[in-house]
Amino acid sequence: MEDLHLQPGTLWPAILRQTEHALRCGALRPIETIQTLIEEAGVRFLVRQVSSLARKEKARQAPKEAGATCNAVNPFLPYDPDLFVADISDSHVALLNKFNVIDRHLLIVTRRFKSQEALLDLADFAALAACMAEFDGLGFYNGGADAGASQQHKHLQIVPLPLGESGPPIPIESVLESACMEGPIGKLPGLPFRHAFGRLESAPAASKHAAHAAFDCYHALFEAAGLRAIEVNGELHQSAPYNLLVAPRWMLLVPRSSERVEGISVNALGFAGSLFVRDAEQMQVIRRLGPMTALQRVAVPLVMAQ
Template structure:
């Protein structure tokens, strides 16, 4: 289906309009949660737990359809591609010749947006200029956090390449983005920095304050992404005529900075972790998992799924 190109200032109204429509027709199925703030290592982690009422309602309705889009919390990867074809009731906008914007069908965070390649590309391929261009079209339209789960061990639940954005603030109280509570202590060495309070391998870089919708912003972000990969020791590997990173990773993107974290595990004691965990937002399915988070501490959960810090980092 042909859609008019996205005009500046129209994406957020389109998200609101399509959300209302998708809720009304049942295409959008939000996951109801309760929230807790758990302070750890100076970060006020936001932990969302599926509400008991939501579980009762799910049991009453029976199993969901198989054509799901579970990209807000890691799950078993489905052989069904929910993006080819995509559900038109979840369509928000054409972002470019290569990417479209869809609502996340089973969203934990309101107005969770997926940036999906029109043609199939593997989620495990390296990001390219077209990916960042589509991302920054969205970041120019509203205050949001972009994130990417680079591979199954990084929390990716779909094989089809998709970037994601959630609006800020992440919670009604506390900082708009919890991880920013410790970013004031970043130690820069040239272009790349480290955060002393993060007990796992990572790299952060700051972006120039160029207009997010400009081609310069996308190119700068791409160059920064490659520098971050180099800083944590990830290299490009050719596979099936495509370039893949040498290990899974998570990436957080804002118009001001980017943070990249290599991964080794997808979950800890049954708790799945995706890129939002490194932003300070975790998701648990029940009280037992919430107790695990409280016992271990959110930062220890992140440390266990990431790569241990090198002494002196």
């Protein structure tokens, strides 16, 4: 029987090899951006703006892609073989993100359809841990459309660190030192919205212990943030949208109230301190509001926390 488990030391070479292939055949469509640092509340936020050349190219390609987009109900079933990187396990595969803003952005996708609003399970964390053992990266999850998920098929994501060309590897880490912990779970006074923060033990990322520790931390964060599990067609789903960040030493969960602030979409990477805007007008919105205030507007107010 074919071994579907990721072999140590093989993922990063496979990412490099498949990226080169996917670029060559046109399956991978990177979005060129210009990076700007905007500091607010002690965090040096990285804001990426789509370059003018990239916008022109997208406009030119739009008529060609309109028909394909209408038919692409689920791009993961079947997935594009030109974007396939590796078998992670018998439950997950690794794919390149077709329209990537960050180089070597990886999707960790369930082989069978599961809803993006279903709770993460131990297999999800085992697949994420296997990938995080291979390179220095930040894992994240957009729990539902209002949390920035663009696909309904369950998928975690991981991007290499550092997140930008300059500034700290993960900008939001500047507020971690002030964490107020009650046991393994705590709060970050620097974040003016509902959230839950947890520290992870130092353990080999690919070990079963690491996956179990992250899984247990996830459930503790879920409860601490005021979320609960609800049953939908025999499957446990989230009671509300949320974003999850998984770093090698910590996890952060943020419930969401809306997907956009003044037209700007925010996903989990926003809460890592990395935002994405489509043009100069949206960049001005971020400058006017401030990046932290923009995050506050799409999260759940602290006054609503129980």
